[in-house]
Amino acid sequence: MQSKRSFLWPILVAVIGAFFLFVALPDSWKAWAPGFLRSPTIHFGLDLVGGTQLDFRISEQEMDDQMKRIQAEIDQLKNQNADSQKIAILEQQLRSTEQQKTTIVESIRTVLERRINALGVSEAVITPSYMGTEKHLLVECPGVVDMQKCIATVGKTIQLEFKEEFTEATAEFEKSVHDRADAALRRITVSGSTLSVVGQDLGSTLGVAYTDKQWLIKSALPKGLEGVWNQKPGVVVKREGSVMVPDQDQNGNPIEKPVSGIFLTEVTEPKTQTGHTVNEAPTAFSLLAEGKKNRSYIPMLDTVLDDKVDASIKSTILAMGAGELKIANLADGSAALIFLRGNTPGQEQMAASHILISYAGATGAAKTVTRTKDQALTTVRKLKQDIDGGASFAELAKKYSDDTGNASKGGSLGTFGRNAMVPAFEEAAFALPTGGVSDPVETQFGYHLIRADQAVTKAADRAAFDELLITGTGAVVEAGGVLADLKAGRVKKFEDSIALRSLFFSLLPTGWKDTTLNGKHFRSAGVTLDPTSSLPIVQISFDEEGAKLFQELTKKNVGKRIAIFVGGDLVSAPMVQSEISGGTAIITGSGNFDEAQNLAQDLNTGAIPAPIYLSGQNTIEATLGGEALRTSLKAALIGVVILMLYMILIYRFLGFLADVALSIYALLFLAILKLPLLLLTSQYIVLTLAGMAGIILSMGMAVDANVLIFERIKEELRKGKSISTSVTIGFKRAWPSIRDGNASTLLTCLILFMIGTSIVRGFSVTLSMGVLMSMFTAITVTRWLIEKTSHLSIVQNTYFFVGIRTEKKPIEPFHA
Secondary structure, three states: OHHHHHHHHHHHHHHHHHHHHHHHOOHHHHOOOOHHHHOOOOEEOHHHHOEEEEEEEEOOHHHHHHHHHHHHHHHHHHHOOOOHHHHHHHHHHHHHHHHHHHOHHHHHHHHHHHHHHHOOOOOOEEEEEEEOOEEEEEEEEEOOOOHHHHHHHHOOOOOEEEEEEEOOOOHHHHHHHHHHHHHHHHHHHOOOOOHHHHHHHHOOOOOEEEEEEEEEEHHHOOOOOHHHHHOOOOOEEEEEEEEEEEEEOOOOOEEEEEEEEEEEEEEEEEEEEEEEEOOOHHHHHHHHHOOOOOEEEEEEEEEEOOOOOOHHHHHHHHOOOOOOEEEEEOOOOOEEEEEEEEEEOOOEEEEEEEEEEOOOOOOOOOOOOOOOHHHHHHHHHHHHHHHHOOOOHHHHHHHHOOOHHHHOOOOEEEEEEOOOOOHHHHHHHHOOOOOOEOOOEEEOOEEEEEEEEEEEEEOOOEEEEEEEEEOOOOHHHHHHHHHHHHHHOOOEEEEEEEEEEEEEEEOOOOEEEEEEEEHHHEEEEEEEEOOOOOOEEEEEEEOHHHHHHHHHHHHOOOOOEEEEEEOOEEEEOOEOOOOOOOOEEEEOOOOOHHHHHHHHHHHHHHHOOOOEEEEEEEEEOHHHHHHHHHHHHHHHHHHHHHHHHHHHHHHHHHHHHHHHHHHHHHHHHHHHHHOOHHHOOOOOOEEOHHHHHHHHHHHHHHOHHHHHHHHHHHHHHHOOOOHHHHHHHHHHHHHHHHHHHHHHHHHHHHHHHHHOOHHHHHHHHHHHHHHHHHHHHHHHHHHHHHHHHOOOHHHHOHHHHHOOOOOOOOOOOOOO
């Protein structure tokens, strides 16, 4: 067991070392690597790469005025002995506002951080600052030197907005899409731009899709683009057409639906005979069956999976998901390669008849129906008595039923399955025994008498699939090879294709429409537990005017989403289940309490009457930051070189080993600067000028431990002890001094981090990291290097080993 561990340990160390070495390499050396391996990079601060610094003051005056106004309203209601519920609502709003005031800085900081992330600045630093009674937020945006853009994005008013879905294409919307497409075409035909440039400019816009050079066969052209097949290369043409987008049917099976739009197309290269991979199963199966006597392609669309279908094929299909490819081994030795397009599980079904007695105002009632609801109920009860007395259900249906479509058939509805009828009708019908007649059943259409004509049965499953049948000896092996070819993309078809570049403007609205409901109508949001599911929910409330607006908004958006924006950012888009009155609502769907709490905080932040004002701004040019970075790196490099030369000059071979350990220390430090904190978070160390000072200082301190150890070794060698004994004693006796010295430095760094500003904190973080890593490299790495080189004959010379002349002693094997 020990030998196994001793074998695995060096491998583990080598793998970890190789990982850190790779991360530390310059990005330009890793251009060949996959994206996730190239991504680690150093995150520089404002003073090293330039950027914008903004100082925002948080005004709490409006919040204080609101709290005074609410308190005055509460006092007035209490003096008037008003409704206690109104008083409780206002008291809850007051407590919520007081709570918001205590967390105002952190709440606004979160909103500003989202805005900065939208600028693509992941290294931004937002630092709270308190100047007397004023609360400020200092925002640093490294790399953003366009101050006006930064101010416009970060400093805009934080507002709570409620918006409704904009999903129906109006004539005005379609005209605006055509205008955008025409403007893009004019940029090409009039201004001399290219489709490639225009596409790259507009491709990220919502509702616009740009596709660069793409080889397409004629059958793969989007609908409406058939004319491009003979289009002259280099000419940009506007055409109307549609693209297919993924969707799901009512059973959850993947389907594609068309989305209409406007294309700007350009053929970049003329027709060329090329081979392309066939990904569509019907085409691939048809191609694979051509010229093969033992293969046949059979499309099976909307097939009932009854006893007529081979049992092996049926069991294979029932175990598949839509879009899967599998092989079914048949009893006669042949094999069927199956591609499942979709399936519909069999559901309960029955046959029934009914008599409908409608009334004036019921859904679908004819204008000739004048009876009242009570009269309809009396009539249907009389008919039920007649049927119970032996009257013919079919004859009564022909004579009295208001369902004119089925009355002539004796009221027969034929066979129907679950979810085909309205809930009340379905519940009563499926509960009846064969031949049984229900009591009067009320629906929105009137009153029904229902008779079960056939017992409830389960319909067979149905499926749509493609089958490639392979017969003969070795069919199963052959099918396995065909399946492997399909999955590897080795099934190709040679035909003409063109290289097409296109810019697509969708005519399907995908945005949000403003409403009159906003933060001024919002009272508060809080987290409670659903009494049924015990899951966290967010409860929101509005004032009297907001309650009316919210009721109107939910009434016209039942079954649709209402988007909630805070400071221009979408924070939630709940589905409206029904019209909501009373001014209170709940938002479900939070995965845990923290998620619900964050949503409530976002909503409260948007409703906070605490605007932010720009009170200071400063821009550091990238050239100044770059100069600071270059001088810092130059100072670090000069210091390291002098330090390494000094160690070799004074301590000879041990100094050289210390330099190797120092190089390893530098690589580790560089890798840690590139990696997320603790490897598990999304936060990175942002390197500032103060942080660079900490790194340079830590490099000088990195050899302190080596100096202490080497001096101890010298003392033992001067006493006439052997090298191995001197090394062991040197490490042992130097450790207390190393431990205490580094502990005091780490304690100082902790104090600086707790009480210092962001600049001081940066210095303390890099210095403390350097101290911890220097302890590792100076003690562990250096000792390991000495152990591995102790057998070399040159180490027998103490002058070469550590720089002192002693009487020659026999060399003993080194023991750690």
